[in-house]
Amino acid sequence: MLLYVTLGATDLERSGRFYDAALATLGIERRVTEDDELGYAYPSDTRCRLWVLTPYDGKPASFGNGSMVTLEAPSRAAVASFHAAALANGGADEGAPGLRPFHEHFYACYVRDPDGNKLSAVCERAE
Template identity: 65%
Template sequence: MLLYVTVGTNDLDGAGVFYDPVLATLGYRRQRQDETEIGYSADGDIRCRFWVVTPFNGKPATFGNGATIALEAETRAAVDAFHAAALANGGTDEGAPGLRPFHAHFYAAFVRDRDGNKLSAVCERPE
């Protein structure tokens, strides 16, 4: 359903320092960059699916209160790695890796990036 997602930043270089290792845990890597944005995708994808951008209107980036971007993880180990990489690169914990009550196999971790954007990695497989 979604074509791509963007999050705003006030420090594009710092955001790259955060997102490069964090998204790598889920199989995404930096594919494009210019002075206003960084685009990430999986190898072989024809377009970037996750963008970190400085706001087009020139005003400071802010995060959405109540907004969370959930990214699919192939394994629970990838969820754990996502969480660890986020904390090691300036993110903050919003929920350690573990099972959630949404269904029997909903294993997730929640973090905020350096700009306060809330992200989650989710594995819905049994192990």
């Protein structure tokens, strides 16, 4: 359903360190590095689905209240690794890894990237 998602960044070098570390735990890799954008994809994907970029209008990056990008994790261990890597690379905790009440196997964590964008990693498998 989604073609791609973009997230604004104030400092791409800082954001690159955060996203490279956090997304690697989910098997997602950086494929594009430009002066104004970074592109990420799964190894099996033919195109980048997540872009981190400086805003086109030249204004400072900001986050949307109520906005969140949720990434699929292959295991509960990957959710925990994502959370730890995010915090170790400038992210902020918004909810430690654990089961949530959305359904029986909804295991998630929540973080903010260095610019305040909210991210979640979720495993919906029984493990």
